[in-house]
Amino acid sequence: xxxxxxxxxxxxxxxxxxxxxxxxxxxxxxxxxxxxxxxxxxxxxxxxxxxxxxxxxxxxxxxxxxxxxxxxxxxxxxxxxxxxxxxxxxxxxxxxxxxxxxxxxxxxxxxxxxxxxxxxxxxxxxxxxxxxxxxxxxxxxxxxxxxxxxxxxxxxxxxxxxxxxxxxxxxxxxxxxxxxxxxxxxxxxxxxxxxxxxxxxxxxxxxxxxxxxxxxx
Amino acid sequence: xxxxxxxxxxxxxxxxxxxxxxxxxxxxxxxxxxxxxxxxxxxxxxxxxxxxxxxxxxxxxxxxxxxxxxxxxxxxxxxxxxxxxxxxxxxxxxxxxxxxxxxxxxxxxxxxxxxxxxxxxxxxxxxxxxxxxxxxxxxxxxxxxxxxxxxxxxxxxxxxxxxxxxxxxxxxxxxxxxxxxxxxxxxxxxxxxxxxxxxxxxxxxxxxxxxxxxxxx
Numbered sequence: 001x002x003x004x005x006x007x008x009x010x011x012x013x014x015x016x017x018x019x020x021x022x023x024x025x026x027x028x029x030x031x032x033x034x035x036x037x038x039x040x041x042x043x044x045x046x047x048x049x050x051x052x053x054x055x056x057x058x059x060x061x062x063x064x065x066x067x068x069x070x071x072x073x074x075x076x077x078x079x080x081x082x083x084x085x086x087x088x089x090x091x092x093x094x095x096x097x098x099x100x101x102x103x104x105x106x107x108x109x110x111x112x113x114x115x116x117x118x119x120x121x122x123x124x125x126x127x128x129x130x131x132x133x134x135x136x137x138x139x140x141x142x143x144x145x146x147x148x149x150x151x152x153x154x155x156x157x158x159x160x161x162x163x164x165x166x167x168x169x170x171x172x173x174x175x176x177x178x179x180x181x182x183x184x185x186x187x188x189x190x191x192x193x194x195x196x197x198x199x200x201x202x203x204x205x206x207x208x209x210x211x212x213x214x215x216x217x
Numbered sequence: 218x219x220x221x222x223x224x225x226x227x228x229x230x231x232x233x234x235x236x237x238x239x240x241x242x243x244x245x246x247x248x249x250x251x252x253x254x255x256x257x258x259x260x261x262x263x264x265x266x267x268x269x270x271x272x273x274x275x276x277x278x279x280x281x282x283x284x285x286x287x288x289x290x291x292x293x294x295x296x297x298x299x300x301x302x303x304x305x306x307x308x309x310x311x312x313x314x315x316x317x318x319x320x321x322x323x324x325x326x327x328x329x330x331x332x333x334x335x336x337x338x339x340x341x342x343x344x345x346x347x348x349x350x351x352x353x354x355x356x357x358x359x360x361x362x363x364x365x366x367x368x369x370x371x372x373x374x375x376x377x378x379x380x381x382x383x384x385x386x387x388x389x390x391x392x393x394x395x396x397x398x399x400x401x402x403x404x405x406x407x408x409x410x411x412x413x414x415x416x417x418x419x420x421x422x423x424x425x426x427x428x429x430x431x432x433x434x
Contacts, residue, residue, distance in 0.1 A: 001233065001364060001402070002226075002229075002230070002233075002361075002362045002363075002364065005222060005226065006226040006229065006230065006362055007362045007363065009219075009222065009223040009226035009227060010226060010227065010230055010256075010358055010359060010362045011252070011256065011359070012219075012223065013219070013223065013227055014256050014259050014355055014358070014359070015259055016218065016219075017259075017261070019261055035228070037419060037423060038419060039227075039228065039231050041417075041419045041422070042231050042232055042234075043354065044234070044236055044354070044357065044369065046371055047408065047413075047414065048406050048408040048409060048413065048414040048416075049414070050414075050416070050417045050422075052422065053422045053423070053424065053428075054422060054423045054424070055423075055424045055425070055426070055427070055428060056423060056424070056425050056426070056432050057425075057426055058425075058426070059426045062426050062427070073340055077339055077340065080334055080339065081334065087334075087336060090336055091336065091337075108428075114414065117297050117298065117304075119304060119307055119308065119408070119413070120308075120370075120371040120372050121371070122294055122297065122372065123290055123294065123371060123372040123373060123374070124371045124372070124375070124391070126343065126346055126391075127371045129343055129346065129347060129350075130346060130347065130349070130350035130353070130391065130392075131350070132347070133346075133347035133348070133350035133351050133354070134350050134351070134353070134354040134357075136347070136351070137260065137261070137350070137351040137354040137355065138231055138354065140261065140351075141227055141231070141358070142227060142228070142231070144219075145219045145223055145224045145227045146219075146224065147218060147219065152261065153337075154263055154337040154338070154340060154341045154344045155337050155339065155340040155341070156340060157340070158341070165426075165427055165428050166427050166428045166429065167428045168428070171428075174341070174343075174347065175347075185218070189265050191264065191265040191336070192265060196265065196336070197264065197265040197266070197267075197331065199265075199267070200258075200267045202254060202255060202258045205258070205267075205269065205270045205271060206254060206270070206271045206272075206273060207270065207271070207272045207273070208272070208273050208274075208275075209272070209273070209274055209275065209276045209279050209382075210272070210279070210382055210383050211270075211272060211325075211382050211383045211384045211385070211388070212383065215273050
């Protein structure tokens with residue numbers, strides 16, 4: 001079904017994809033946005049519930065208010081990082097991205113979609129959010145292969161984002177995504193390059209048949 | 218950075234990937250398993266926390282116990298579906314998969330990894346599980362392009378799976394994944410073919426600048 005070239009392409013995109021914080025303001029062709037959203041919609045979902053919605057935000061005014069909500073949260077978080085200025089710097093970078101990128105997408109999760117007894121969600125309710133994360137990962141890989149940069153902002157009060165975007169109270173705004181072109185697509189995660197966190201050694205994370213029994217010595 | 222062929226490959230794999238329930242027992246070459254896990258590990262994670270572990274289960278004895286836990290939950294769930302036999306049939310199919318597939322992978326999420334103040338997780342704690350879901354989606358796409366079928370089981374009591382695999386209480390076993398070769402790789406989701414759920418019309422899920430304002434009429 002797939003060729004060696006297909007296989008190489010997939011692994012190359014998976015390895016290349018990065019969380020980006022700086023964007024050019026050039027607009028994204030509507031067809032490209034359409035393909036990225038189509039990729040998101042093809043993600044797996046528990047009980048085929050497809051719990052996602054996508055709010056495309058191009059209005060400078062709305063973006064400004066989202067950046068305000070994120071900045072408020074950044075300042076609140078900074079108090080927990082008083083001994084580490086770099087943390088505040090990283091968070092600040094993200095907010096610049098929210099203002100710069102030509103397109104912000106608020107991805108939401110509707111836990112009520114599919115009714116009260118979605119197959120498989122009955123036992124582990126958070127699988128609705130995990131399904132939405134799979135859709136975001138598809139968007140990320142599609143953006144990357146389209147030559148677009150994407151960044152995922154996850155610090156804001158959900159109630160602020162609900163107020164700004166008029167999202168009903170039962171809907172979960174799980175991500176603010178910035179998408180745009182960029183001059184700088186780094187080879188390694190920014191937090192790794194900055195020595196904030198190291199990449200874990202994969203073989204240490206893999207066990208065999210039981211927790212704690214290393215599969216690879 | 219990427220060619221048109223790369224782009225076509227990505228979209229083809231994203232569109233082809235399905236949740237599979239029937240497997241052949243043929244073993245998977247260890248190098249292939251390695252590549253799939255490497256793809257998982259290259260997923261994005263909030264604050265670069267990489268909260269995942271992978272327990273590779275090939276022991277027939279352990280697989281039997283996991284299938285027992287899932288079957289117990291299936292029987293409990295069946296009571297909620299008394300008026301709909303098909304629901305029980307779908308769930309039963311999944312358990313067969315857990316027994317048939319040569320490899321089951323329990324994917325876990327460690328909310329404590331990265332310490333008490335992981336960047337970005339401070340505001341939305343469930344981003345750790347969403348990061349783990351991104352890793353699972355990478356595994357899924359990698360499996361698909363390698364000609365392997367994958368199925369995600371999400372009905373079991375986490376405490377049962379913790380007991381069987383000796384997983385510490387603070388670690389979250391978020392998914393039981395079956396991987397193997399298959400004779401039948403369907404073109405559409407099983408739940409769609411069986412008229413259980415329809416695929417949503419994407420344009421109805423996309424809003425512009427504010428919730429409820431359709432971006433595409």
